[in-house]
Amino acid sequence: MSTTTERLAATSLLRFATAGSVDDGKSTLVGRLLHDSKSVLADQLEAVEHASRRRGQQAPDLALLTDGLRAEREQGITIDVAYRYFATPRRRFILADTPGHVQYTRNMVTGASTAELTVVLVDARNGVVEQTRRHAAVAALLRVPHVVLAVNKMDLAEYAEPVFAAIAEEFTAYAASLGVPEVTAIPISALNGDNVVTPSARMDWYGGPTILEHLETVPVGSDPTDAPARFPVQYVIRPQTAEHHDYRGYAGQIASGVLRVGDPVTVLPSGATSTIAAIDALGEPVDVAWAPQSVTVLLADDLDVSRGDLIAPSRTAPAPTQDVRATACHLHERPLRVGDRVLLKHGTRTVKAIVKELPYRINLTEGLAHEAAPGELAANDIGAVVLRTAQPLPLDAYADSRLTGSFLLIDPADGTTLTAGMVGEAFAAGNGGDCAVDDDGWDF
CATH class of the missing domain: 3.40.50.300 (P-loop containing nucleotide triphosphate hydrolases)
Incomplete structure (x- = not known):
C-alpha cells in the first residue's frame, strides 16, 4: 500500500x-x-x-x-x-x-x-x-x-x-x-x-x-493516484504586502487525483498551460497533495486564472464543451421543460444554460425503462436532458468522477435548486442546432 x-x-x-x-x-x-x-x-x-x-x-x-x-x-x-x-x-x-x-x-x-x-x-x-x-x-x-x-x-x-x-x-x-x-x-x-x-x-x-x-x-475510497487530478479554483490569493507582492496562489479543494510540484497542467476552459511551481497545505510548502485536501497551488507562469476555472494535468485534461448530455434528477415542484433558462453550477463555476431537449424519462419501477419525449420532468422524475451552456465547461463523465461529472441546475430568478445532473451518454444524441438570440441576453 x-x-x-x-x-x-x-x-x-x-x-x-x-x-x-x-x-x-x-x-x-x-x-x-x-x-x-x-x-x-x-x-x-x-x-x-x-x-x-x-x-x-x-x-x-x-x-x-x-x-x-x-x-x-x-x-x-x-x-x-x-x-x-x-x-x-x-x-x-x-x-x-x-x-x-x-x-x-x-x-x-x-x-x-x-x-x-x-x-x-x-x-x-x-x-x-x-x-x-x-x-x-x-x-x-x-x-x-x-x-x-x-x-x-x-x-x-x-x-x-x-x-x-x-x-x-x-x-x-x-x-x-x-x-x-x-x-x-x-x-x-x-x-x-x-x-x-x-x-x-x-x-x-x-x-x-x-x-x-x-x-x-467495507473498503472506503480508493488510491487517489487511480483518478486524474482535478482542482477547481475557489479563490485567488494575492497578499497586499511588500513581503509577498509577487505571490499569486489559487486556493481550493482537490476534487480527485494527486497534484505534484513540477506537473504540467492546463487551466480550463481557457486552455492556457503552465507547470505547478509550488503547493501550500496548511500554510506549509509540500511537494505532493491529494484529494480531498484543501491547498493553494502556485503556477510557474502568470496566467489569467479566476474562481470557477479548473486546473488539471495536461495529459488528462477534459475537453471543454457547451453541449451537455446528462441524466437529470428533478428536485423541485416546478417542472423542468424544454426551453427553460437555468443556471448550471459545475464545481466552483456557474454559467447560463438552456434546456434544449428532454429525450426521455426513466421508469424506475420497470428496470430503468425509457418513456420517450415526456415533455417535462416533474418533481422526483429522473430522465435525460440536453443542455446548451453560454460558456464551455470542462466536464468529466459521471462514471469517471462523481464530483466533476455532476452539476446542479438553478433557477436564475431566485437561486432555487431545480435539478441534479450526472454527465453521461445513457441516451442518443439530440438534434442539436443553433440557439436563437434572445432579447434578454441569453445568446449562445
Whole structure:
C-alpha cells in the first residue's frame, strides 16, 4: 500500500445512506445503530425515553433519535434527510437517513449522492416491493459502490432462513440487472438489535457480518493516484504586502487525483498551460497533495486564472464543451421543460444554460425503462436532458468522477435548486442546432 493510501486509511470516513419503503424500519435501524454503538449522549437517550413513556411505550423508541422534524414525529415517518455523525474505534461515519415515501424520492437522491454505501431495507413480511426497486435503481444511477440489503423485521418472520434467502435472491438479481456491482444481504431485527451491532443467537444459520461490522470493514475510497487530478479554483490569493507582492496562489479543494510540484497542467476552459511551481497545505510548502485536501497551488507562469476555472494535468485534461448530455434528477415542484433558462453550477463555476431537449424519462419501477419525449420532468422524475451552456465547461463523465461529472441546475430568478445532473451518454444524441438570440441576453 502506498504512503498516501496508508494516511487515508488511518482516518477513514464512510458516508452511507439508508433507504427503504415506509415503515420498513429505517429510523429504528439508525437509532439502534447509534444506541448499541454507544454513540448516543445521555441527555439524548433520556429525552427519547421520556417521549416514549409519554406515548405509553416501556422501551425507548429509537426511531426518535433521527426523526427530528415535528411532522415526522407526529406522523411516524421520515420526510427530510436526517444526517448523523458517529464513530467507532475502527472508523468514522456520516449517515443519511432518507425518506421512504415515493413523493420524497428526490431526498434519497440528495442523501445518496455522496454516499459510498447504501443500506436498502426490506420488510421480511413484504419482500421486494416497488419502492425497493426504485431505491435500487437510484443507487445504480448514482453509482454507489456498495449496496447492503438489510432484510428487517425477521422477528416477525420467525427468523426463518428461507424467507431471507428468497428476498436476497430476488433483490440481488434485480440489482445485477441494473449494474449494481456488489450486494451484501444481512438478516436483521432493528427493533430487537439482531445482527445490527451484535450477532443474533436467533439466526445461527447466518454466518455473515453484522451491519456495523460490515460498515467498519467495507473498503472506503480508493488510491487517489487511480483518478486524474482535478482542482477547481475557489479563490485567488494575492497578499497586499511588500513581503509577498509577487505571490499569486489559487486556493481550493482537490476534487480527485494527486497534484505534484513540477506537473504540467492546463487551466480550463481557457486552455492556457503552465507547470505547478509550488503547493501550500496548511500554510506549509509540500511537494505532493491529494484529494480531498484543501491547498493553494502556485503556477510557474502568470496566467489569467479566476474562481470557477479548473486546473488539471495536461495529459488528462477534459475537453471543454457547451453541449451537455446528462441524466437529470428533478428536485423541485416546478417542472423542468424544454426551453427553460437555468443556471448550471459545475464545481466552483456557474454559467447560463438552456434546456434544449428532454429525450426521455426513466421508469424506475420497470428496470430503468425509457418513456420517450415526456415533455417535462416533474418533481422526483429522473430522465435525460440536453443542455446548451453560454460558456464551455470542462466536464468529466459521471462514471469517471462523481464530483466533476455532476452539476446542479438553478433557477436564475431566485437561486432555487431545480435539478441534479450526472454527465453521461445513457441516451442518443439530440438534434442539436443553433440557439436563437434572445432579447434578454441569453445568446449562445
